[in-house]
Structures are given as structure tokens and as C-alpha cells.
Amino acid sequence: MPELPEVETIRRDLEKKIIGKKIIDINVIQKKSLKNSSTEFTKNLKNNSIKSISRKGKLLIFEIKEKKKYLLVHLRMTGQLLYFQAKKEADKNTRIIITFENNSKLFFNDTRRFGYLKITTTKEKNATLEKMGIDILDKNFTQENLKALLQNKRRNLKSILLDQKILAGIGNIYADEICFDAKLRPDAKIETLNDKTVKKLYNSIRKIISLAVKNRGTTISDYVDSSGKNGNFSKLLNVYQREKKVCRNCHQKSIKKIKVASRSTRYCENCQKRYFLTN
Numbered sequence: 397m398p399e400l401p402e403v404e405t406i407r408r409d410l411e412k413k414i415i416g417k418k419i420i421d422i423n424v425i426q427k428k429s430l431k432n433s434s435t436e437f438t439k440n441l442k443n444n445s446i447k448s449i450s451r452k453g454k455l456l457i458f459e460i461k462e463k464k465k466y467l468l469v470h471l472r473m474t475g476q477l478l479y480f481q482a483k484k485e486a487d488k489n490t491r492i493i494i495t496f497e498n499n500s501k502l503f504f505n506d507t508r509r510f511g512y513l514k515i516t517t518t519k520e521k522n523a524t525l526e527k528m529g530i531d532i533l534d535k536n537f538t539q540e541n542l543k544a545l546l547q548n549k550r551r552n553l554k555s556i557l558l559d560q561k562i563l564a565g566i567g568n569i570y571a572d573e574i575c576f577d578a579k580l581r582p583d584a585k586i587e588t589l590n591d592k593t594v595k596k597l598y599n600s601i602r603k604i605i606s607l608a609v610k611n612r613g614t615t616i617s618d619y620v621d622s623s624g625k626n627g628n629f630s631k632l633l634n635v636y637q638r639e640k641k642v643c644r645n646c647h648q649k650s651i652k653k654i655k656v657a658s659r660s661t662r663y664c665e666n667c668q669k670r671y672f673l674t675n
């Protein structure tokens with residue numbers, strides 16, 4: 397499932413490829429991938445262009461020029477946005493095709509069909525964004541801010557990291573990698589974290605997410621960038637899908653796999669701790 401680094405990679409690439417290009421055709425192959433009618437979707441995009449592309453958490457926001465409307469795209473589990481300069485035929489997973497004036501095309505492919513595209517007004521777009529927690533790369537996401545977000549929470553660390561209403565952008569891969577980097581067990585109780593630990597957690601969140609963006613994300617199964625290329629962070633994974641392999645930090649224990657927050661979770665029992673003394 398694409399998380400913040402993968403979605404940000406797609407955003408940065410598409411910004412260079414589609415901004416200002418006139419849309420000349422829309423082909424809706426799978427209506428279920430749209431949260432509007434095909435007619436409404438086509439009417440708002442055809443003969444128009446994209447003015448800007450932003451992102452919050454895992455959601456992409458395409459600003460439609462002179463319309464005061466937005467195209468929201470969520471890739472969910474297996475969604476892909478693929479840009480082709482040359483002629484390209486749809487495959488069995490192609491749900492939507494947007495064609496630009498130079499005949500380049502943007503494909504929305506989605507095997508599992510949980511992803512969606514939705515045209516919204518400014519008001520609807522803002523309401524969607526307000527329901528989300530702070531984006532990890534937002535300059536307003538500070539250590540103090542994280543401390544405040546964790547206050548009075550009686551949950552485990554991983555469930556907080558995955559909660560898009562608290563922090564927007566982290567999924568199963570980076571949650572485990574962040575916990576490993578911060579030397580905290582994913583099932584650590586939030587109320588046991590002291591100030592020093594929260595600081596360490598904050599630094600690890602920023603460090604891992606930034607490093608993953610720099611490496612153009614992680615490819616495990618379906619994720620590819622808008623050119624169809626894999627992400628490079630896969631080589632840097634310390635715990636995710638490394639169960640039973642020896643820990644790269646202590647070289648003593650092998651990585652354990654357990655369930656936390658109903659998700660498969662990997663950690664090193666030697667390097668990561670669950671309990672802390674209070675301040």
C-alpha cells in the first residue's frame with residue numbers, strides 16, 4: 397500500500413509531467429473507481445488542465461484550472477498513476493485514462509479496486525482535509541506538536557502511528573521502520589513514553605519518512621512510480637518483511653513477527669523496548 401513517501405514521489409514526478417497540459421479526452425473503463433458520475437467527472441476535466449498538485453498524508457489533490465474544483469486521488473491498496481508519453485494500450489487493471497493534448501496519457505490502474513478518483517468543490521476538499529491529522533512533512537509538525545497529540549492517549553504506539561486522523565501519511569511499512577529506528581516496541585503503551593522517548597520518536601518519524609522520500613519509496617508488491625519504476629527504500633528496510641532474519645543493529649536476535657493493531661508487525665526484542673521510566 398502506498399504511504400506518504402510513495403505518494404509524494406508520484407506527486408513530484410507528475411508535477412513535472414502534466415501541469416498546464418490540456419486534457420482532450422477521458423476514458424472511464426471502470427465506473428466504480430469514480431466517486432462521481434462519469435458525466436460529471438468528464439465534464440470537469442475535459443478541455444481543462446491541472447494547475448497544481450498537492451498532497452496531504454496519502455491523498456493527492458489536483459487543482460483544476462479556473463474551475464474552483466479539485467480532483468482527489470487515493471491509491472489505497474494497489475492504485476497506480478502511470479504516465480505514458482508514447483502510445484499505450486489499457487491492460488486489465490486500467491480503470492481510468494486521461495489523455496492530454498500531446499497524446500500523452502495518465503492511467504489509473506488498480507488491481508484490488510479500493511482506490512478512487514473524486515471531483516470536489518473547494519468546500520468538500522477542505523472538509524476532507526480537515527478530517528485528517530497533521531502531515532508528517534508539514535513544517536508545523538514539531539516535537540511539541542507530537543507530544544500534544546500523544547497526551548492522554550491510552551493506546552499502543554503502532555495504532556497511533558497508523559491513525560490517519562492523528563498523523564497523516566504512515567502505513568504498515570514505515571510504522572515498523574520508525575519504531576525500530578526509535579528503539580521502541582510497536583506495542584509500547586503511549587502513556588509510558590517519557591519526554592526523552594517522545595523526542596526520539598519524533599526524530600525517527602522525520603528521519604525515516606524523509607529518507608524514504610529521498611529514495612523514492614518502497615516497492616513490496618504493487619507500488620511503482622509514475623514511470624513504472626520501483627522504489628529504492630526496499631534495500632534499506634530493517635524490519636519490514638525481515639522476520640526470522642538477523643537484526644541489522646545488534647546482530648544477535650532475529651526479527652520477530654507479531655500482531656499489533658490487527659496488523660503484522662516486526663521488531664527486534666533485543667533493540668526495541670516496551671517500558672520506560674516516567675520523567
Ligand SMILES: [Zn+2]
Binds near residue numbers: 667
Ligand atoms: Zn536487534
